[in-house]
Amino acid sequence: MKTLVYIGSDHGGYTHKQKIIAHLKKKGHAIIDKGVSSSEKSSDYPDQASLVAKEVAEKKTAKGILICGTGIGMTIAANKVKGIRAAMAYDTYSAKMSRQHNNANILTLKGRKMPLKNNLKIVDAWLKEPFSDGLRHKRRIKKIAQLERDAL
Ligand code: RB5
Numbered sequence: 001m002k003t004l005v006y007i008g009s010d011h012g013g014y015t016h017k018q019k020i021i022a023h024l025k026k027k028g029h030a031i032i033d034k035g036v037s038s039s040e041k042s043s044d045y046p047d048q049a050s051l052v053a054k055e056v057a058e059k060k061t062a063k064g065i066l067i068c069g070t071g072i073g074m075t076i077a078a079n080k081v082k083g084i085r086a087a088m089a090y091d092t093y094s095a096k097m098s099r100q101h102n103n104a105n106i107l108t109l110k111g112r113k114m115p116l117k118n119n120l121k122i123v124d125a126w127l128k129e130p131f132s133d134g135l136r137h138k139r140r141i142k143k144i145a146q147l148e149r150d151a152l
Contacts, residue, residue, distance in 0.1 A: 008048030013067025013111035049077035
């Protein structure tokens with residue numbers, strides 16, 4: 001299935017972002033790049049996390065991909081946006097499970113200490129995996145949404 005994907009990175013994830021964009025465009029996905037545009041210039045990961053997460057929270061069928069050096073900063077920042085379930089995946093198993101069980105709408109990746117080919121496999125696995133729709137998973141996701149409401 002072709003997906004609308006918002007993608008962003010900081011300088012630490014820039015190189016992988018560019019390769020992932022080319023890879024996904026070749027597969028026919030619609031990609032919107034929210035920056036950054038350099039691996040040289042230092043940037044703050046919450047800025048791109050915010051741009052991507054707000055789009056994904058608003059457009060329910062869109063998905064997001066965020067890449068920083070470790071994947072950690074992007075995960076923490078994106079999950080501050082209401083409606084976002086950002087999951088960091090470091091192999092295809094964690095990528096698939098984040099869709100099946102958590103209905104993750106943003107995938108976060110590490111752009112350093114990770115071969116590009118691994119990240120490409122992770123992205124492909126994540127994009128094609130559906131949410132399992134099991135009642136227990138729906139119940140747990142509702143509880144996450146309740147945590148967001150409690151925090152207001
Ligand atoms: C930038 O050096 C680095 O801190 C960032 O890319 C990310 O790994 C933060 O979590």
